[in-house]
Amino acid sequence: SRNAQYDRHITIFSPEGKLYQIEYSFKAIRLPGDTTIGVRGRDTVCLITTKKVPDKLVDPSSVTRMYRITPQIGCCVTGRLPDARALIYKSRQIAAEFQFDNGYQIPVRHLANEVANYNQLFTQHAYKRVPGVSLLYCAVDDEVGPRLYMVDPAGSCYGYHAVSTGTKEQEGMSTLEKMMKEKREEQDEEEKKKSDGDDKDKKGGKTKKVNKLDLNEKETVEFAIEALQKVLGVDFKSNQVEVAVCTENNAKFRSLTMKEIDEYLTNISEKD
Amino acid sequence: MASVGVGYDLGASTYSPAGRVFQVEYAGKAVDNSGTVIGIRCQDGVVLGVEKLIRNKMLVTNSYRRIFTTSMSSGLAIGGLLPDGRQLVNRARDEASSYKTNFGIAIPGKVLSQRIAMYVHAYTEYWHLRPFGVSSLLGVYDDSDLGAQLYMIEPSGECLRYFGIAVGKGSQQARVQLEKLNFDTITAKEGAIKIAEIIYQLHDEVKDKPFELELSWICDASNKKHQFVPKELLDEAIAAGKKAAEDDDSEDEDDDDDANMNDNQ
Numbered sequence: 259s260r261n262a263q264y265d266r267h268i269t270i271f272s273p274e275g276k277l278y279q280i281e282y283s284f285k286a287i288r289l290p291g292d293t294t295i296g297v298r299g300r301d302t303v304c305l306i307t308t309k310k311v312p313d314k315l316v317d318p319s320s321v322t323r324m325y326r327i328t329p330q331i332g333c334c335v336t337g338r339l340p341d342a343r344a345l346i347y348k349s350r351q352i353a354a355e356f357q358f359d360n361g362y363q364i365p366v367r368h369l370a371n372e373v374a375n376y377n378q379l380f381t382q383h384a385y386k387r388v389p390g391v392s393l394l395y396c397a398v399d400d401e402v403g404p405r406l407y408m409v410d411p412a413g414s415c416y417g418y419h420a421v422s423t424g425t426k427e428q429e430g431m432s433t434l435e436k437m438m439k440e441k442r443e444e445q446d447e448e449e450k451k452k453s454d455g456d457d458k459d460k461k462g463g464k465t466k467k468v469n470k471l472d473l474n475e476k477e478t479v480e481f482a483i484e485a486l487q488k489v490l491g492v493d494f495k496s497n498q499v500e501v502a503v504c505t506e507n508n509a510k511f512r513s514l515t516m517k518e519i520d521e522y523l524t525n526i527s528e529k530d
Numbered sequence: 531m532a533s534v535g536v537g538y539d540l541g542a543s544t545y546s547p548a549g550r551v552f553q554v555e556y557a558g559k560a561v562d563n564s565g566t567v568i569g570i571r572c573q574d575g576v577v578l579g580v581e582k583l584i585r586n587k588m589l590v591t592n593s594y595r596r597i598f599t600t601s602m603s604s605g606l607a608i609g610g611l612l613p614d615g616r617q618l619v620n621r622a623r624d625e626a627s628s629y630k631t632n633f634g635i636a637i638p639g640k641v642l643s644q645r646i647a648m649y650v651h652a653y654t655e656y657w658h659l660r661p662f663g664v665s666s667l668l669g670v671y672d673d674s675d676l677g678a679q680l681y682m683i684e685p686s687g688e689c690l691r692y693f694g695i696a697v698g699k700g701s702q703q704a705r706v707q708l709e710k711l712n713f714d715t716i717t718a719k720e721g722a723i724k725i726a727e728i729i730y731q732l733h734d735e736v737k738d739k740p741f742e743l744e745l746s747w748i749c750d751a752s753n754k755k756h757q758f759v760p761k762e763l764l765d766e767a768i769a770a771g772k773k774a775a776e777d778d779d780s781e782d783e784d785d786d787d788d789a790n791m792n793d794n795q
Contacts, residue, residue, distance in 0.1 A: 285549025314709050320691030340651040340687030347648065387543040387655045
């Protein structure tokens with residue numbers, strides 16, 4: 259039961275052992291109404307998020323939730339935007355100091371962990387509010403390949419093959435799991451077809467049990483766009499979403515132009 | 531949206547069970563109580579205007595300022611609590627001047643707006659501080675691709691670039707009027723006159739105290755420097771404003787006459 263005396267202060271546990279302020283901060287991520295999806299393929303990471311321009315008076319070019327931390331590492335924020343901007347600046351500071359101290363680009367896993375540790379501080383200090391933001395960091399790391407990490411207000415950081423956050427987080431996760439399962443079954447069937455034509459008992463018909471999405475750049479972006487369409491339940495136009503990618507061929511984090519997004523949307527609708 | 535944040539609204543470091551930070555929302559209400567502040571980004575510059583409600587008849591004319599110069603080519607108009615606003619102005623001036631010292635060029639609009647926004651946001655995180663009760667309109671005219679820019683920084687620290695925006699008492703109706711403008715063609719002079727018209731039309735003679743109009747711009751005509759508009763333009767704007775307000779009133783009277791006529795028939 260929610261006892262008002264325990265809810266207010268972040269350092270105080272409730273009798274059930276809960277930290278209510280952190281739970282409330284997760285609600286704050288859902289409030290603005292945006293949903294973000296990230297997908298990691300074989301050589302690509304793609305982030306897609308909804309874009310809502312509040313009214314006609316706003317200059318749409320100033321509305322964005324995709325940020326570049328380093329030329330290679332990008333981040334999509336969801337939740338309270340002013341809190342998000344502070345975390346983006348913190349990320350950039352961490353990345354720049356790492357580069358200065360060590361002479362090479364910060365690996366995205368390390369960056370995500372550092373930001374998560376920073377968030378954790380405020381779950382133990384009463385004087386400062388936990389940021390109501392979830393951050394999706396993505397990069398194509400030159401040692402380990404494409405990576406996708408999510409950092410949340412509680413200070414946890416996990417790597418994902420595919421993840422959704424924001425208002426439709428639950429629906430997003432279940433949609434992504436379903437789509438992943440279908441995709442893997444598709445790929446397993448194709449593998450079987452190839453090995454059926456093979457007389458030699460090379461692999462013994464072993465199917466890929468690896469839990470990842472073996473998609474190229476185009477497939478990864480389409481997977482992400484389709485997932486968001488399913489989650490939102492509507493077909494959106496290119497000016498209602500932001501899409502960003504990093505690929506092995508072009509490791510720089512870049513946002514897709516509206517024209518490129520339109521091409522993907524057309525391809526997807528033609529597939530159906 | 532009358533939501534009482536009982537117990538969760540005492541500090542900016544507390545979320546409500548729904549995930550809202552009430553102190554920040556209340557700060558926004560402080561802004562809604564002040565006189566209307568309007569900004570328009572025109573083709574050749576930015577114009578800022580304020581409806582300064584005069585609380586005391588003994589006040590010396592034009593001694594009460596709500597628009598401040600923050601650098602050569604940027605100005606900040608304050609909507610909400612003026613003392614809070616002055617803090618922001620000082621901070622903005624420091625940021626602009628230290629940027630110039632460090633980098634040798636005038637601070638770009640994008641950078642200055644982010645710095646002010648981050649400063650405002652910092653005051654929304656801590657138990658021992660309260661948020662600024664200010665929405666500030668920042669007008670900048672720099673040498674970047676963006677040219678003339680208008681930003682609004684809200685008490686939450688949210689900052690977006692606008693074509694036109696209004697905050698304060700009459701902001702709802704002012705925004706409706708602003709949406710009708712053609713931002714691709716409007717000039718700074720037209721913008722100044724339009725702001726005056728909107729402010730005079732929205733000012734409620736009966737309910738509100740008398741007011742003074744403060745207008746400033748950064749535009750080609752002022753050599754990209756932030757200045758108060760020249761006296762001739764200010765007089766022209768005030769005259770246009772008064773006329774617009776009268777036209778509004780007389781329209782209402784005509785409607786009454788028509789209604790009377792129908793009754794008599």
